[in-house]
Each structure stands twice: as C-alpha cells, then as structure tokens.
Amino acid sequence: AQSVTQPDIHITVSEGASLELRCNYSYGATPYLFWYVQSPGQGLQLLLKYFSGDTLVQGIKGFEAEFKRSQSSFNLRKPSVHWSDAAEYFCAVGPFDSSASKIIFGSGTRLSIRP
Amino acid sequence: DAGVTQSPTHLIKTRGQQVTLRCSPISGHKSVSWYQQVLGQGPQFIFQYYEKEERGRGNFPDRFSARQFPNYSSELNVNALLLGDSALYLCASSPQRQNTEAFFGQGTRLTVV
Numbered sequence: 001a002q003s004v005t006q007p008d009i010h011i012t013v014s015e016g017a018s019l020e021l022r023c024n025y026s027y028g029a030t031p032y033l034f035w036y037v038q039s040p041g042q043g044l045q046l047l048l049k050y051f052s053g054d055t056l057v058q059g060i061k062g063f064e065a066e067f068k069r070s071q072s073s074f075n076l077r078k079p080s081v082h083w084s085d086a087a088e089y090f091c092a093v094g095p096f097d098s099s100a101s102k103i104i105f106g107s108g109t110r111l112s113i114r115p
Numbered sequence: 116d117a118g119v120t121q122s123p124t125h126l127i128k129t130r131g132q133q134v135t136l137r138c139s140p141i142s143g144h145k146s147v148s149w150y151q152q153v154l155g156q157g158p159q160f161i162f163q164y165y166e167k168e169e170r171g172r173g174n175f176p177d178r179f180s181a182r183q184f185p186n187y188s189s190e191l192n193v194n195a196l197l198l199g200d201s202a203l204y205l206c207a208s209s210p211q212r213q214n215t216e217a218f219f220g221q222g223t224r225l226t227v228v
Contacts, residue, residue: 004157032215043119043205043219044158051215090157095213101148101171103217105157 002027004093006106014114015083021076021109023091033074034092034103035065044090050074061085086113117142119208119220127226128196136191136223140208146170147189148217149181150205158205164189165212193225201227 003026013019025031032051036044048059055067065076074091088110094103120139128134140147146165150158163171164183178194187208193200203224207217 036219041224043221044207045219046217049215092157095215101146101163101165101213102160102173103148104160105150107155107157 002031002093002104004091004104004106006089006091006109008109009107010110010112012112012114013081016080019076019078019081019085019111021089021091021111023074023076023106024072025074025091025093026072027093030069031093032095033065033067035059035063035074035076036090036092036105037061038088038090038108040087047076047089081111081113083113083115086111119206119218121204121206121220121223123223124221125224125226127228130196130198130227132196133192133194134196134225136193136204136206136225137188138191138206138208138220139188140206141210141218144208144210144218145187146209146212147183147187148207148209149189149191150207151175152203152205152222153199154202161191170212196227198227201225 005024034049035047047063048057050057050067088108090108091106092103122137148163149161152158160173162181167183181191183189203222205222206220209217
C-alpha cells in the first residue's frame with residue numbers, strides 16, 4: 001500500500017541556519033511528490049512538486065527538494081530559514097494513476113524557529 | 116483572482132446532527148476534492164468530484180457524502196455527527212481530473228460537542 005512517512009514530528013532550528021525535513025514514501029513506481037506548508041489555522045500551500053526529470057526541484061520561498069529513488073526519499077531543504085518559515089510541513093504522494101485523485105499526506109513536521 | 120473559498124470558516128454542532136460544508140473552486144477548475152484533517156495529523160482524502168461525478172472515494176463511512184453542482188462548486192455533507200468528526204475540512208480544486216495541481220482553501224473548522 002502507498003504511504004508517506006515523516007519521521008520528525010517537531011524540529012527547532014535557529015534563524016539563519018539550514019534546514020532539512022525528511023520524507024520517505026512507499027510506492028511501487030515513481031510517484032508524484034509534493035511538499036505543502038500549513039500555517040496555524042490555515043489551508044495548505046504548495047511549496048514544490050516533482051513529477052519527472054531533474055531530481056532537484058526548486059520551489060517557492062527559497063525551498064528545494066531532492067528526489068532519491070534508491071532511498072525512496074524526497075527531503076525538503078532550505079539553506080537559511082527565516083522566522084516566517086515556522087509552520088507545519090507536509091510531504092504528500094499521489095495520484096497513482098491517470099484516473100485517480102487520491103493524494104496521501106504524511107503526518108507532518110512542525111518547524112519552530114529559534115531567534 | 117479568487118482562490119478556493121470555503122464556508123463557513125467555523126462551525127459547532129451537536130452529536131447526531133447533520134452538517135453541510137461548501138466549497139467554491141478556482142474559476143475554470145472542474146475538479147474538487149475534500150480532505151479531513153484531524154488535529155495533529157495530515158489531511159485524509161474523502162472524495163473527489165470531477166465534472167459533477169464522483170471520481171474517487173477515501174475510507175470514510177457512508178455518513179459522508181458530497182455532490183458537485185453545474186458551476187463546479189461542491190458541498191460535503193456529514194450525517195449523524197460523532198465527536199470524532201471534529202476536524203478541519205479542506206477543499207482543494209484542480210483544473211483537471213488527475214490531481215497533480217491541487218490548490219487548497221482555508222478550510223472549515225468543525226467542532227462536534
């Protein structure tokens with residue numbers, strides 16, 4: 001069955017420090033992969049997505065993610081975090097065929113920024 | 116351009132009652148999906164509607180139903196509410212059937228007491 005694992009529930013980093021959020025997926029083929037961000041009480045905003053091609057994907061707000069097929073991973077990175085990056089981050093995978101719509105989300109990683 | 120709009124933003128219901136949540140997709144988008152996000156968890160897929168027909172259903176009981184109107188707006192209905200139905204309900208719209216570009220609304224916070 002398809003699944004997404006975000007092993008880190010909560011991460012705290014200092015402002016200006018680098019960031020890496022981990023994401024592993026389980027799926028038999030190369031999936032569509034997404035990272036979303038959610039501020040408290042808000043909906044989800046798409047940061048970036050990977051479908052095919054270059055395995056290093058650039059997104060909004062200075063984020064990037066790298067797809068590693070051998071590790072079934074799609075980790076999110078940012079070289080220097082800002083206080084405004086504090087939020088919940090969700091990795092997601094899907095849909096799984098041309099007629100499908102289901103996207104599976106991980107349980108999220110809450111990012112706190114230390115001043 | 117307006118994004119995905121959901122109403123109401125907050126709602127309090129009593130166990131056993133019924134609730135209707137509404138979603139207006141981005142103009143030109145024909146696909147609407149519904150997700151339930153329980154506190155501390157990621158969103159869980161409930162339904163997708165495309166061109167007014169159900170195209171996908173998640174693992175939710177029959178108490179959950181939805182429909183899509185000719186203008187592509189959508190309603191999610193939940194009958195016989197349980198305490199466990201308390202959650203943020205998110206609507207996402209997409210220009211095509213395959214949800215490779217989903218835009219989310221701000222959600223409706225449902226509290227069941």
